Amino acid sequence: MSRLDTFPLISHEKLGRESVFARAFSSASESLSIPDYAEFELDFHTVIPRLSENLGGDIRNWLESLKKSGAINRDAEISVELKARKTSYSDAFITDETGEFVRTVIKKIEDLFGEAVINYGLSVGDENVLKRKLNIPIVTIGPAGGNAHSENEWVSISSINDVSRLFSAIIEDFSAD
Numbered sequence: 001m002s003r004l005d006t007f008p009l010i011s012h013e014k015l016g017r018e019s020v021f022a023r024a025f026s027s028a029s030e031s032l033s034i035p036d037y038a039e040f041e042l043d044f045h046t047v048i049p050r051l052s053e054n055l056g057g058d059i060r061n062w063l064e065s066l067k068k069s070g071a072i073n074r075d076a077e078i079s080v081e082l083k084a085r086k087t088s089y090s091d092a093f094i095t096d097e098t099g100e101f102v103r104t105v106i107k108k109i110e111d112l113f114g115e116a117v118i119n120y121g122l123s124v125g126d127e128n129v130l131k132r133k134l135n136i137p138i139v140t141i142g143p144a145g146g147n148a149h150s151e152n153e154w155v156s157i158s159s160i161n162d163v164s165r166l167f168s169a170i171i172e173d174f175s176a177d
Contacts, residue, residue, distance in 0.1 A: 001022055001025065001040060003066055003071050003072075004020065004021075004022060004042070006062075006066070007020055007059075007062050008058075008062065010046070010047055010049070010050055011047070012047035012048050012092070014094060014120040015047040015048065015092055015094070015120050015121070015122065016047065016120070016121070016122060017047070018044065018045060018046050018047050018050065018122070019044070019045045019122060020042055020043065020044045020045075021042070021043050022040060022041070022042060022043075023041040023042060023043040024039075024040070024041035025038065025039070025040050025041075026038070026039050027039070041083065042059075045092075045122035045123075045124070046091065046092055047092045047122070048091075048092050048093070048094065050091075050092075051091050052082070052089035052090075052091050055082065056080050056081065056082050059080045060078075060080045063078050063080070064078075087129070088132060090124050090128030090129060090131075090132055091128075091132070092122075093128070093131050093138070094120070095131075095137050095138050095139060096137065097118065099137050101137045101139070102137055102139055104170070104173060104174070105139050105141070105170060106118075108166060108169045108170050108173065109141075109166060111169070112162070112165060112166055112169060113162065113166075127140055141163060141166060141167070142155075142163060143155040143156060143159040143160045143162070143163050144156045144159040145159070
């Protein structure tokens, strides 16, 4: 764990740099001796081009390099497993901003509010599930606010009204076709 900061993280032009942190660590001994087993649970937010299906191999390669360098005991037995989940892992993605649907949404935002601000980030949410399951262009639009997912989270009531106007305009535009 003391070498976790040496894991080779990837950076992406729009998504930024991957992140990793230790979610859990456990080790125990049944007597007055040093434990001979430890388990770590790592949490990764990956970026393109890393795929969740390759992450286990990437971790194994990194750990083997640490063994070769002597940072980990060369005789240590190491196993790497992706944690079993009820839902699939969701890989990072970028929505093509030049596609017709996205261009239409951006134009509606600009018509109603001026500049369209496009943000990307390291998050896993419903957008990832929709992209994975439906493979359609994903655009997330929401109200302005602050303290997301934390104490005193809030949204601006006027921005809820703005988002409602925008959704109506988008629906009207696509309904006309």
